[in-house]
Amino acid sequence: MVVVGLTGGIGSGKTTILNYFHSLGIPIYIADDEAKALMNRSKVIRRKLIVLFGEDAYENNQLNRPYLSSRIFNDKHLLAKMNAIVHPKVASHFKRWLKKQNSDYVIKEAAIIFENNLQNQYNYIITVIADQHLRIERVMQRDNVSMEKIKSIIKNQWSDAEKVKHSDFVIENNDIDEAKIQAFKIHKALLEKIHQ
Template structure:
């Protein structure tokens, strides 16, 4: 088989952005256009559930963090790792490889697609950009981000600060991006940018 006869693989677009920047809404715009999207947060949710691949390992590493049903008690786990870099690193060493395995399975399932999106909150922080052909960063001004996040049920200043502390600064993400969408400019603007990005990447190829 010649090089030109090789099956074309999908273009892999990494989608990331700090908390409150509108990443989930942007991912939904790609899905609405028929682009397969792998949601790392959803994968983690499944892994944390009763019988999930991560739940038992987390229970062993962090006693007292499982529910009676065998799933991860997220508030208890958050309390166990909040503000403790060593404990957080232990948790990430359990979870991140499992999420990567889920991602590889997703890519195998959608090998025939022209474009796929890997929605990864900690994309740069975990080195996942190496698995992507291009990276889209969603962004918004700090005051917009803050207002969005603190409006979430149960969110506190302490929790917001802890989340931001483990995320790469927005300015650094923007500097490393191939594409940017400022979600403070509204849905219509974001929709138009998503359409443009899809067209460009499908045309360009991997």
């Protein structure tokens, strides 16, 4: 099974592009969503996160995301420890999910493929890019957060130029109709490569 990674900086519009591929019949796996679900569902993860962050890691039996965000935001060491707990579980969940799929390829969306040096896990990588002012605008509307916070997140991610250098395909998502045309061309190109 061909696994295509889809990545891009915050606010680039990955979800919109992902949904478009899904509408073409391509199975999609959103690593972040699965990680969040597993952090709530898995007793092993819960136990380890409470050891790492203390009892405040969970509130009313649910992951206390604002608390965790505030703890890991400027602490790369703590973030790495959390990822070491969560990422292996997501990886094995993805393997199980993959076995159930029946299509030419699947797309796994992950925001920090390159940052975590995970590019070898994919046959191809699509990077979604967009102008920074648009990205900031989208995230401010979506998450109701300050421009400063978004800029610091952008600063912690690889630049679009860096990601593009390491990608097989690029979608420029400043205009959704244009982006969908690009995505459809990539879909066709992937099918051709797979069936060669």
